[in-house]
Amino acid sequence: MRIGELATKTGVSVRALRYYEEQGLLSAARSSGGQRHYLDDAVDRVYLIQMLYAAGLSSRTILDLLPCVDAKVNTPQSRAMLRAERDRIDRQITQLRQARKRLDEVIALSESPTNGCTRTDTDAVVA
Amino acid sequence: MRIGELATKTGVSVRALRYYEEQGLLSAARSSGGQRHYLDDAVDRVYLIQMLYAAGLSSRTILDLLPCVDAKVNTPQSRAMLRAERDRIDRQITQLRQARKRLDEVIALSESPTNGCTRTDTDAVVA
DNA sequence: CATGTCCCTCACGTGAACGTCAGGTTTTAC
């Protein structure tokens, strides 16, 4: 498939797909005219990349991890890297939970009847 | 206390503290000479700001939420905003868990004896 | 063979949260 189809299938922009290739995260065959052609499994690869981006990994880190995911590389260093990233994600989850807890407290407070100003003058403000 | 002390106490840079003020997140009294002076509770405020940044909130969103946290504002809109941000954090946690699970699978695979190349030629590479 | 749609490569723009340097003032310490 060509880049436009991959873009619509995955929901990421054409620009983003070119950027992934530029970063070495995604490869494509080229037609005689220079156009990119992707295999079907590129869809899953893009999903994976997006997932790792969403987890806060940088392009560089993803580039380092992908060979491990592809099970082509398996060294003590690569395993340490995997564990390090997993731990980073764990810490990030912990932080998020703290923030969530804090917000929940504020929400509980704002919805408690003791603080019950259910209507204020700013209710009329639409903007 | 002055800005340098607040910076060392909280672990954030002086530049960041000035930036927080610029964004309306942190206020300070001024000395006759124009230097910022903070109350002791500014430390907690900075921690809170950092927590919300770490949760992926933007300056603008934090600016909108802080009055709620300070319990000065409590409107239907503000409560909706609080819930929306909490839900966003929940979704982010879910994504992180997925990524973590995926990494765990890769880790398990790389550490399984069936894949047991505990030493490879790249072991020697120090780089 | 023409045309509309898709694709290509530069290459500059963007927004967020600061880093960093310049040039000058204020406060502290001796």
Add this chain to the structure above:
DNA sequence: GTAAAACCTGACGTTCACGTGAGGGACATG
């Protein structure tokens, strides 16, 4: 009272993951 340390206000630089044209080929369809 003077020198060092800390602080001030601009204002430009940085990084990341793209957005957004500009200008020009590639490809299916009539």
